[in-house]
Amino acid sequence: MAETALTNTGESPARIEGLRGIAADWSSDQRAFKNVSWGKAMMWIFLLSDTFIFSCFLLSYMTARMSTTVPWPNPSEVFALTIGGKHIPLILIAIMTFVLISSSGTMAMAVNFGYRRDRAKAAVLMLVTAAFGATFVGMQAFEWTKLIMEGVRPWGNPWGAAQFGSCFFMITGFHGTHVTIGVIFLIAIARKVWRGDFDVERRGFFTSRKGQYEIVEITGLYWHFVDLVWVFIFAFFYLW
Amino acid sequence: MTNAAVHLEGQQHSLHAHVHDALASGATHAKGQQHPIKLYLVVWGWLFVLSTCSYLVDYFGLHGYLRWSLILLFMVLKAGLIVAVFMHMAWERLALAYAILLPPVLVLVFVAIMVFESDYTHLIRVISFGSPT
Numbered sequence: 001m002a003e004t005a006l007t008n009t010g011e012s013p014a015r016i017e018g019l020r021g022i023a024a025d026w027s028s029d030q031r032a033f034k035n036v037s038w039g040k041a042m043m044w045i046f047l048l049s050d051t052f053i054f055s056c057f058l059l060s061y062m063t064a065r066m067s068t069t070v071p072w073p074n075p076s077e078v079f080a081l082t083i084g085g086k087h088i089p090l091i092l093i094a095i096m097t098f099v100l101i102s103s104s105g106t107m108a109m110a111v112n113f114g115y116r117r118d119r120a121k122a123a124v125l126m127l128v129t130a131a132f133g134a135t136f137v138g139m140q141a142f143e144w145t146k147l148i149m150e151g152v153r154p155w156g157n158p159w160g161a162a163q164f165g166s167c168f169f170m171i172t173g174f175h176g177t178h179v180t181i182g183v184i185f186l187i188a189i190a191r192k193v194w195r196g197d198f199d200v201e202r203r204g205f206f207t208s209r210k211g212q213y214e215i216v217e218i219t220g221l222y223w224h225f226v227d228l229v230w231v232f233i234f235a236f237f238y239l240w
Numbered sequence: 241m242t243n244a245a246v247h248l249e250g251q252q253h254s255l256h257a258h259v260h261d262a263l264a265s266g267a268t269h270a271k272g273q274q275h276p277i278k279l280y281l282v283v284w285g286w287l288f289v290l291s292t293c294s295y296l297v298d299y300f301g302l303h304g305y306l307r308w309s310l311i312l313l314f315m316v317l318k319a320g321l322i323v324a325v326f327m328h329m330a331w332e333r334l335a336l337a338y339a340i341l342l343p344p345v346l347v348l349v350f351v352a353i354m355v356f357e358s359d360y361t362h363l364i365r366v367i368s369f370g371s372p373t
Contacts, residue, residue: 015333025335033336044340055347059354066358069365076298094295101291105284108326112280115272217273217328224326228319234291235315239298239307 043218047225050178054229057171058236064163065240073159075238079143093238096139097230100179103132104227107186107220114216119193122216126190129223133183140176144169171233178226189219273328283325290314290321 015034016024026032033041065072076089083091110125147168151158154166192198193216201210294314297307324330329337 018334021333022335022338025333032339034333036332036336041336044336048340048343051344052347055344055350059347059350062351063354063358063361066355067361067365069362069369076301090295090298094291097291097295098288101284101287104287104322104326105280108280108283109277111273112275112277115274214272221327224322227326228322231315231318231322235294235311239294239311 037214039214039218040221043221047221050225050229054171054174054232057174058232061163061167061171061237064167065161068161068163070161072161073157073164075240078147078159079238090238092139092143093234096136096143097234099132099136099139100227100230103129103136104224106132107223111217111220114193114198114213117199117213119196119199122213123190123194126186126193126216126219130183130186130190133179133186133223133226137176137179137183140172140179144172168237171237175226175229175233178229182223182226185219185222189215273331275325275331279325283321286321287318290318294318 015021025034028034036044079091079093080087080089081091082088106125107129110122110129113119113122113125152165152168154169156162157165192202192211193213197211198213198215201212203210291314294311297310297314302310323341329341
């Protein structure tokens with residue numbers, strides 16, 4: 001019974017509006033997040049801690065860039081590509097942004113189909129999301145290779161401030177790792193959806209808890225977060 | 241509590257029927273975060289438009305305060321759409337929304353501290369080593 005109560009994602013108890021409602025939820029007995037399961041609450045709290053990690057990376061980058069007296073390399077030029085004889089600034093990053101946004105769109109729809117118990121559509125959309133994610137990581141590998149061939153190192157580069165390389169590899173590397181983990185996570189859950197684990201409430205091999213379609217939404221939260229972090233990296237690292 | 245749990249378990253078994261009712265009546269808010277697919281497609285479209293806009297800011301080489309205000313505006317709008325709609329924060333109880341969304345805002349204090357700090361470091365470097373940019 002306790003498990004049912006903890007994993008339930010359904011109707012929430014009556015809700016008081018505004019700040020009074022927040023105070024009521026937080027001061028109530030045992031549970032602050034009334035209609036949110038432990039899995040979803042924990043994923044949100046993990047994402048909050050991850051927000052602080054990425055904030056620290058971006059802050060250290062900002063501090064390095066604002067305090068250096070050496071000119072910072074121009075990202076618009078560094079990340080430009082020549083396609084069909086035309087020199088287009090920042091085009092690779094723009095394509096990567098669109099790929100990641102598209103993956104977020106398919107993920108949001110996968111969550112929806114999961115809750116409708118349309119497992120074929122949910123699994124296929126999750127695999128499409130994973131494919132977009134893998135494409136993104138592939139393009140990032142291309143970008144890294146190109147920059148390393150041009151002589152960018154964590155301790156220096158041909159165009160200006162030495163910190164450019166360390167900031168770039170640190171921030172995009174950590175983000176790329178998140179995308180990679182997300183792709184693995186997506187494929188694992190998509191396999192379970194496809195097999196119908198959540199229709200028969202098959203127990204997980206590790207937690208032995210009953211499988212529920214909510215895990216698709218939790219996976220989605222992680223995936224959308226990866227996209228969210230890219231929004232900030234795109235604005236601060238590439239467009240500054 | 242026990243009664244409520246039993247009640248909820250019963251509801252979960254009839255989830256399928258509920259969802260179909262919700263879809264048939266065009267309701268935007270049912271159990272387990274059910275929203276029309278159209279909403280996601282519209283948000284997706286807006287994210288594309290906003291990303292294109294921020295790319296164009298760089299493409300046309302805008303500079304100064306105009307560039308910064310546009311980049312930050314598009315960034316905040318994109319982040320807001322992702323968190324509110326894709327991550328369903330708009331439909332969560334305020335107790336969760338405030339617990340998750342308020343702490344990152346406080347990072348802005350850290351940003352302010354580091355702006356002062358880096359200005360100071362920059363000043364010291366210019367004074368000690370010369371060659372300002």
